[in-house]
Amino acid sequence: MTRLNTEFARLYGAPDSLPTAAKTGTHVPADAVKAMVLEVARPADWSVLSTVWHTVQSELELPAPAIAISGSDGLQLWFSVAQPVRSSEAADFLAALRLQYLAAVPDSRVGLYPSHTSLASGNAAPARAVPAVDAHTGYWSAFVSADLASVFGDEPWLDIPPNRDQQADILSRLSPITRPQWQEALVRLDAAQHKEEPLAATVAVTLAAPLGPVGDMQAQSPKAFLMRVMNDPSVALHDRIEAAKALLPYER
Known part of the structure; x- marks a missing residue:
């Protein structure tokens, strides 16, 4: 086994022993994966994808993912876990990253491997092995x-096969995500996605509650509603503060 195969297997679970136009990589079984790939393509744009690369390290405290050029029209981030995770869990992770950091990018430009769509259809497509020659291009x-990723923004490919020892060197500097890091990242992503839910739940509960003695239209106005939230001791302090902020424009 070559150094590249060894490093690839260490991170992603299966060696890429013969990169050819006909070969794609099924790195691990469909129900348990070690490799997860997030791609921005058509066009490739490192200025967009680099946001994810930086923030997963700074905000989620994860090891740096590998960066790859696709050989056609995209740039990719390759995430590795030390212990295989369910493909559905991997899809959750990628979908959360996409929602948190790439929400403004059209779906047609974002590739997730694995994705909920492919898993639901029973046709989960693994990311193509790297390095490999693209059969179409x-x-x-x-x-x-x-430091070189931005250079490939307009042409995310190589004309010739990359040096395999250099590829091994790049992978050798990377670490997989440990189980504790993985679990903490999922918690943080979930919290970021649902940070508005406490206030939304408060709104729902308050709307369902009886209006009490004041039941006219004035009591149902936005200002009156916010006053009720702000003055309700059963509401979480954070949400009462948010209601108070929303009332500031009413103050003269």
């Missing part, structure tokens, strides 16, 4: 270092 995919 004839160009090569490759792992690249972060």
